[in-house]
Amino acid sequence: MKKSRFSEEQIIAVLKEHQAGIAVVDICRKHGISDATFYNWRNRYGGMEVSDARRLKALDDENRKLKKLLAESMLDVATLREALGKNF
Template identity: 55%
Template structure:
């Protein structure tokens, strides 16, 4: 997600477009590309601010949880190397 804009701002942009502002004009006025707008609409379309924040929190937690098995495998491999080197 774009770090320049908060979830609240992004949802505001989406609401402006829903209210009838042309996407090209909105993008030019707010300083982002139309590709970003379409990505946001696909991700946040129909959400409220609290839902978007919860989604972001879940994505962060999911990334952290994905790292846990990889770190455990690295620890196991390191222990095997250390155990192998003992006389």
């Protein structure tokens, strides 16, 4: 996945500007982003505080690690089943 130019803190600050009453077009022009990017950010980070975004990132990292461990263990189980099936 492509690394964003903006951190979670910066994204939340941009969204707070919109909540303060600044128009989306002006915000997008000021920060050099597209309307689609702004609305994607709003869908993902809308209503969050910085601490919430950090916690979300930590949970995403943990989820990715757990999925990797599960995939590795399933591969090990499949390999063992295949080996046992050939011997008996």
